[in-house]
Amino acid sequence: MGAGPVGLVLAIDLAQRGITVQVVERNDRTRQLPKMERCNARTMEIFRRLGIAEQVRAASKFRDVPMDVFVITSMAEPPLAHLAYPSVVAAQEETRRSADCGLPLEPYQLISQYTLEPLLKSVLETLPNASVRFSRRLVSFAQHRDHVVAEIEGPDGLETVSASYLVGCDGGASTVRKQLGIKLEGEGPLKHVHQIFFRSEQLFEKIAIGKGRHYYSPNGAMIVQDDLKHFMLNVYEIQEGTDPADIVLDFLRIPVDVEVLHTSEWNFNLLVAERYGEGRVHLAGDAAHLVIPVGGLGMNTGIGDAIDLGWKLAATLGGWGGPELLRSYETERRPVGQRNIRASREAAGGMLAWQRLCTVDLRDDTPESRAIRRQVAQVASKTHRIGYEMTGIERGYRYVGSPLVIDDGADAPDPDSMAFVPTSAPGTRIPHAWLADGRALQDALGQDFTLLKVGSRAINTSRIKQAFEELGVPIDVVEIPDEHLASLLERRLFILRPDLHVAWRGNEPPGDPGRLAATAVGLTGRLPARERGARTASERKGRHG
Numbered sequence: 143m144g145a146g147p148v149g150l151v152l153a154i155d156l157a158q159r160g161i162t163v164q165v166v167e168r169n170d171r172t173r174q175l176p177k178m179e180r181c182n183a184r185t186m187e188i189f190r191r192l193g194i195a196e197q198v199r200a201a202s203k204f205r206d207v208p209m210d211v212f213v214i215t216s217m218a219e220p221p222l223a224h225l226a227y228p229s230v231v232a233a234q235e236e237t238r239r240s241a242d243c244g245l246p247l248e249p250y251q252l253i254s255q256y257t258l259e260p261l262l263k264s265v266l267e268t269l270p271n272a273s274v275r276f277s278r279r280l281v282s283f284a285q286h287r288d289h290v291v292a293e294i295e296g297p298d299g300l301e302t303v304s305a306s307y308l309v310g311c312d313g314g315a316s317t318v319r320k321q322l323g324i325k326l327e328g329e330g331p332l333k334h335v336h337q338i339f340f341r342s343e344q345l346f347e348k349i350a351i352g353k354g355r356h357y358y359s360p361n362g363a364m365i366v367q368d369d370l371k372h373f374m375l376n377v378y379e380i381q382e383g384t385d386p387a388d389i390v391l392d393f394l395r396i397p398v399d400v401e402v403l404h405t406s407e408w409n410f411n412l413l414v415a416e417r418y419g420e421g422r423v424h425l426a427g428d429a430a431h432l433v434i435p436v437g438g439l440g441m442n443t444g445i446g447d448a449i450d451l452g453w454k455l456a457a458t459l460g461g462w463g464g465p466e467l468l469r470s471y472e473t474e475r476r477p478v479g480q481r482n483i484r485a486s487r488e489a490a491g492g493m494l495a496w497q498r499l500c501t502v503d504l505r506d507d508t509p510e511s512r513a514i515r516r517q518v519a520q521v522a523s524k525t526h527r528i529g530y531e532m533t534g535i536e537r538g539y540r541y542v543g544s545p546l547v548i549d550d551g552a553d554a555p556d557p558d559s560m561a562f563v564p565t566s567a568p569g570t571r572i573p574h575a576w577l578a579d580g581r582a583l584q585d586a587l588g589q590d591f592t593l594l595k596v597g598s599r600a601i602n603t604s605r606i607k608q609a610f611e612e613l614g615v616p617i618d619v620v621e622i623p624d625e626h627l628a629s630l631l632e633r634r635l636f637i638l639r640p641d642l643h644v645a646w647r648g649n650e651p652p653g654d655p656g657r658l659a660a661t662a663v664g665l666t667g668r669l670p671a672r673e674r675g676a677r678t679a680s681e682r683k684g685r686h687g
Contacts, residue, residue: 143280143318145172147255148427148444149311150262150274154192155452157272159589161459164303165266166294168279168312172259175339175404176374178441179254179365180355184537185445186248187574187584191642194265195248199230201261202368204252206231210354211530213496213522215504215515216395217364221351222504222515223522225530240576243564243630246537247574247582252355254368255441280317283308285421307455308423311444314411316429322420328483330411330432335362338375338386339404346370348398358493358526359393360500360518372403395505410434412487414479418472426451431479437489437529439482442536447475453590453640457663462614466545467664474541481558482535488560489529496522533562541569541643546662548646566631568644575631578624587638588618591645591662594636595621597628601635601650609655615663637662 143149145167156163181189181198189195199205206229213223228236233249266272278296290308294301310318319326346353346366357364362377375390386402394400411432418425427444451471457463496518502511504518540557541547547569554567564573572594575583587594593606603619610617628634633647637658645662652658660666 143167143308144311144313144427144429145169145259145263145274145276146311146313146427147178147258147262147441148448149309150259150266151188151192151445152309152311152426152448152452153272153274154194154262154266154269155449156456157266157269158192159453159456160271161456162271163273164305165272165274166278166280166292166303167274167276170277172263173256175256175406176365176367176372177255178258178435178438179252179367179374180438180442181251181253181258181445182438182442182536183246183248183250183533184571185442186251187246187537187571188445188449190248191449191584192265194261197261197265198253198258199251201257202251202253203370204355204366204368205229207252207353207355207370208232209250209252210352211356211358211526212352212354213358213518213526214351215359216393217349217351217357218395219351219505222519223526224352225523225527227530237574243573243575244562245574247584252366252368254372257368280312282321283318283423285423290422306422306459309451309455310423310425310429311427311448312429314413314428314432316425318423319415319425319429322417322423322425324415324417324420324425326413326432327416328411328413328432329487330413331409332412332434333378333410335376335378335408335410336380337406337408338377338390338402339372339406340375340387340390341372341401341403342398343371344398345373345394345396345400348396350396358497358522360497360504362393364393410490412483414476414483418476424451424468424471430475431483433483433486434490436493437486437532437535439486439489439532439535443479443482446478446539449641450475454664457615457640460614462616462663464660464663464665466666470544470546470664474544474546477542478539481539484558485532485535485560489532492525492528495525528560532560534559536562537571538562538565539570540565540567544569546639546645546664547643548658548661550647564630566633566636566644566647568647570644571642572631572636572638572644575627577622577627583622583627584642586620586622587642588616588620590616590618590640592636592638593617593619594638595619595634596623596631596636597625597634598623599634603635603651606635606637606651606655606658609659610662612656613659613663613665615659 153163209227211225212221281293283292365374413432415430426447555563637646
């Protein structure tokens with residue numbers, strides 16, 4: 143349910159894996175108004191994995207424009223703070239020159255949701271086993287032992303649809319979540335926001351204080367959209383009855399054409415579902431978690447949900463996923479949702495820290511306003527960065543405690559760290575690294591499970607491969623002889639899941655490859671601590687299997 147980015151990405155992933163999928167959307171077309179406007183690095187790596195990263199980038203004009211952020215009194219005055227971030231082109235070049243695992247394979251991309259959704263829809267419609275049906279509303283559903291039956295209301299009345307599984311990607315007011323009786327936990331509404339979507343042919347070219355993506359004032363923020371002609375202005379306080387165009391012009395204080403296209407209202411929320419589903423019905427995206435937009439953890443977190451859930455549904459339908467596999471979706475993704483709620487709160491706090499100082503109109507030329515401007519400049523230069531430099535939150539998450547992951551007991555970076563620290567620890571997504579032949583490591587990996595062997599040392603892993611094959615699990619063996627990669631990744635052997643998260647790592651094959659394979663696909667619980675990443679006595683004597 144739901145043809146937003148999360149539902150469409152989930153459908154693309156499933157359809158590419160050969161699963162028949164139907165997306166049902168209550169609206170009559172894809173989104174026409176802005177919501178999210180940046181795919182972070184992890185999402186862009188996922189899009190590369192789906193084969194659509196370049197299509198996403200080509201749909202945006204925000205390629206060589208700096209991703210800078212400004213704190214302003216108006217667009218006509220010098221900024222109080224300027225946070226500089228590289229353009230997509232500059233970030234791509236930095237990645238090309240990198241020699242370690244510290245940078246993502248794909249940097250961020252600014253693209254408006256009303257551009258991204260039609261693009262994802264067009265990709266999905268090229269897949270023969272997928273369909274998108276608009277103007278259809280979920281009325282009710284019922285779960286049975288081996289399927290779900292949904293009652294859908296459309297242009298021709300009510301119809302009944304039967305499916306093996308139902309996923310609610312239907313937003314913060316999710317019908318699926320409500321019918322499951324699942325509550326949202328957390329804080330909200332925290333702050334009321336008025337949104338004005340407008341078009342201006344002249345504005346971006348006339349910005350003299352510096353080109354960027356976000357312009358924050360004490361009363362809100364203006365977000366540049368992907369064509370450099372549309373803009374979203376969010377303001378906290380307005381006088382009732384004020385013309386929205388006047389609000390925009392007052393924010394800008396520069397003479398430009400303004401065409402207001404839409405106005406709406408929304409709230410800051412920090413909420414996560416108490417459960418991520420029940421039986422054959424699951425929740426993803428805003429249906430499962432609602433964050434404050436500062437930091438961009440809304441849709442991007444939902445894309446992570448979709449990629450975690452997609453391969454698990456495909457494996458279960460394919461007959462090789464065990465009973466723990468789909469149950470692990472909540473075990474893995476709900477802690478990420480909770481973690482991102484905390485990060486969103488901290489990012490919003492960094493913004494509010496300087497906005498609360500603005501007790502007078504900073505555009506006034508008085509001793510008090512000048513003093514507060516100096517204070518705002520100092521505070522914003524430090525605290526406003528939080529929401530833009532959460533690289534650890536974006537791509538450092540780790541599935542701690544997952545029943546599908548075999549912890550090796552080694553020290554690993556804090557999964558809640560705001561800064562990204564590269565690691566190949568079990569539960570993390572394998573980091574980007576360049577191979578000696580110029581390829582990216584992630585591009586060399588299979589679409590299903592991968593047995594990755596790195597370094598020049600010969601290790602017999604036939605028993606590992608055999609253990610997966612005996613369970614019917616599709617697995618590719620990828621051998622990378624580069625010794626520098628073994629040094630970067632700190633191990634020589636890896637079992638990588640279809641979502642590229644590390645299920646197991648080691649320098650020698652495990653003592654019981656069958657237990658490893660069964661654990662990775664949800665057929666058993668985690669291995670006992672003594673077996674995690676350790677070799678048996680016979681292996682230490684040289685029997686590698």
